[in-house]
């Protein structure tokens with residue numbers, strides 16, 4: 001946690017030293033773009049853990065697959081975790097990725113600073129996705145958090161509730177969810193599932209889209225049998 005904080009401070013120092021008024025629109029754009037990119041990336045991890053592999057898959061199984069699937073069964077368990085339990089491992093994993101951005105000569109301004117802020121924003125929104133997700137499940141939130149949720153600057157409980165309806169196959173992005181509507185309308189997750197299945201990636205027995213498809217197949221088989229019996 002301290003390393004993550006130190007790297008964040010390094011990048012912030014660079015922003016203070018190298019930031020100019022002329023660069024401000026670029027810096028803001030880098031922060032916003034990173035915020036969306038981080039949400040999309042963690043949304044993909046969430047989608048993948050919900051749909052592929054199993055809880056015993058090496059490395060990713062216990063850390064991601066179990067956590068995400070168990071969350072559908074016990075949505076409020078996340079609210080019992082403290083700050084370190086929620087964010088500690090994410091901070092640790094992010095450090096090797098954050099380090100190159102912190103080493104950029106961002107105090108000189110220009111593109112190194114824009115790139116450093118983009119990298120930090122992407123990783124920070126990925127790191128704190130569990131915290132934001134927890135707030136979406138908390139029965140009470142601090143006033144500032146509720147304000148951020150109401151203005152949709154972070155994931156709101158109402159928006160996230162759509163993911164928690166069976167068969168859990170929409171709204172996978174859980175930091176701000178800005179892309180959820182578009183991704184669902186374009187059936188991006190469904191198309192990705194087709195691609196991964198075609199590539200031979202094993203769908204879990206209790207996978208979300210997998211079970212949705214199994215039900216679809218069972219319905220079709222039942223329909224065929226009914227026609228054959230007539």
Ligand SMILES: [Zn+2]
Nearest residue numbers: 046050068168
């Ligand atoms: Zn899920």
Ligand SMILES: [Zn+2]
Nearest residue numbers: 071075133160
């Ligand atoms: Zn949730």
